[in-house]
Amino acid sequence: MRVVILYDPGADDWTAEDIAGVMEAVDGIARIFVSFNHQVQRVPVRHDMRWFNHCRGGRADLVFNLCEGVRGVAQWEDHVVGTLELAGIAYTGCGPWTTAVSRRKAVANTMLERAGLPVPRWTIAQGKIDDDFPLPAIVKPAAEDASAGVDRQSVVSDRKSLKARIAAMTEQFDEVLVQQYIAGREFNVGIVGTRTLPVAEIDFSTMPEGTWPILTYAAKWHVGSLEDLGSRPVCPAQIPQRLADRLCRLAEAAWRTMQGKSYGRVDLRVDDAGRPWILEVNPNPDLTDDAGLSRMAQAAGWDYAELIRRIAELALREAQGTKAARELLAASPAPRRARAPRTA
Ligand SMILES: Nc1ncnc2c1ncn2[C@@H]1O[C@H](COP(=O)(O)OP(=O)(O)O)[C@@H](O)[C@H]1O
Ligand SMILES: [Mg+2]
The missing domain is CATH 3.30.470.20 (ATP-grasp fold, B domain)
Structure with missing residues (x-):
């Protein structure tokens, strides 16, 4: 089977640690498919859409989607998933509606x-926050994930700090959410x-x-x-x-x-x-x-390879049915050398 692993190669402000974090998942998952003699291609996602050429026209049996954004912008993830969905490609992970709606915390909470x-009481920080809004509260970006914008100062326990924190966060993020601290x-x-x-x-x-x-x-x-x-x-x-x-x-x-x-x-x-x-x-x-x-x-008794295999199977089954999924996932019998080229 031909597996394409999609990932975000990052932006100029990414540290070596950020990139290593992404590549750890990409390489770990690639190794698993290679060990079963599947062909693996690691494909970075950029706006030029070259990544899509590796996925379409039957070039990939499965797209393993590890892309959490493009150039570190989380919002673009939805469009990558939407493109895969529209093209009818078998891909792992959630659909575009789920990724888009879950990232907008106000929409998801609603x-x-x-x-x-x-859901703990919350509000979007626009204008004045009700005087009876319960404190302590946590102030977080309303459309980010991976704890972006969450630090030691995120929780505030008096009105003055709440106001100051909202002001600081609004400078950095378009939409800020205040939520009762549990x-x-x-x-x-x-x-x-x-x-x-x-x-x-x-x-x-x-x-x-x-x-x-x-x-x-x-x-x-x-x-x-x-x-x-x-x-x-x-x-x-x-x-x-x-x-x-x-x-x-x-x-x-x-x-x-x-x-x-x-x-x-x-x-x-x-x-x-x-x-x-x-x-x-x-x-x-x-x-x-x-x-x-x-x-x-x-803890459920699956090793890492079994977790990855199950996630791949879910995607293949949905796209091609149970029998085809089983056949595709079966390790290739021929002991040929599996290649894992890196694309630019
Ligand atoms: N309402 C809350 N009460 C207490 N802690 C919270 C609350 N919201 C977020 N946190 C803390 O902040 C962390 C990150 O917040 P979360 O909403 O999960 O954002 P992210 O999408 O960045 O993971 C949580 O894992 C939790 O420790
Ligand atoms: Mg979280």
């Missing part, structure tokens, strides 16, 4: 609330196809004193930073089965509301009164071997 799901434990629920994986928890007990227990940008991306060391994933979460079931049912309902398919992750918090709240739904979450989804898959 959808989730309308479906009767618990103190309590943070959980993630991963979903692959129709399977809900074991719940994971982010343990913040080693977060430095005086730092809000949240997943900041540094916690996610700066390996070895205090915030990284202060946010330790635990999977499966050490929680009663009843709570785990409750979180899974809520995550599944949120996933359905956002019309999620393929693979995703729902982030939740449980407040001190034991009430669960949905923070967000993530279509196509990080798929590197040491990221959350892979950890959850391992």
Whole structure:
């Protein structure tokens, strides 16, 4: 089978660490397909559309979509997915509607609330914020992901700091969201196809004193930073089965509301009164071997290769039916050398 792996090669302001983070997933997944004698091409996505030539006209049996934006701009991801969808190409991950709507946190929160799901009180920071808006609150970009714009100053506990933080964020981001801060434990629920994986928890007990227990940008991306060391994933979460079931049912309902398919992750918090709240739904979450989804898959008994194989199978099955998917996925019998050329 011919597999094309799409990814964002980044922009001028990307650090070597940013690029390495993307390539870790690309190379890890490429290695898996190569080990089964499939042909793999790593294709960077740029605005010139050359990437599309590698995918169309039957040149790829499967597009493994790791593209989270173009030149680091998350919004372009929807258009890449839309192009694949329009061309009828078998691709992994969510469809264009889900990626577009989930990234707009105000739209996603509205959808989730309308479906009767618990979302912490929120508002778009335009003009004045109601005096009765509950504090502490978190101020975050309304249309970013991967904790972009979330740092140690994101949570504010008085009106003056709220105003100052909104002003600072509005300079950087087009749309800013203010949300009631939920103190309590943070959980993630991963979903692959129709399977809900074991719940994971982010343990913040080693977060430095005086730092809000949240997943900041540094916690996610700066390996070895205090915030990284202060946010330790635990999977499966050490929680009663009843709570785990409750979180899974809520995550599944949120996933359905956002019309999620393929693979995703729902982030939740449980407040001190034991009430669960949905923070967000993530279509196509990080798929590197040491990221959350892979950890959850391992807790379900799948190794990394099995997780990737299942995600590929879902895409092939949807596009070509179960039999064709099985045939395509079967390792090539001929022990020929699989090539993994890098395209410019
Ligand atoms: N309402 C909230 N209450 C408490 N913590 C929150 C809230 N919203 C976000 N956070 C914290 O900020 C992190 C990033 O926010 P999130 O909404 O998941 O954005 P992103 O899309 O950038 O991941 C979360 O993992 C959580 O730790
Ligand atoms: Mg998140």
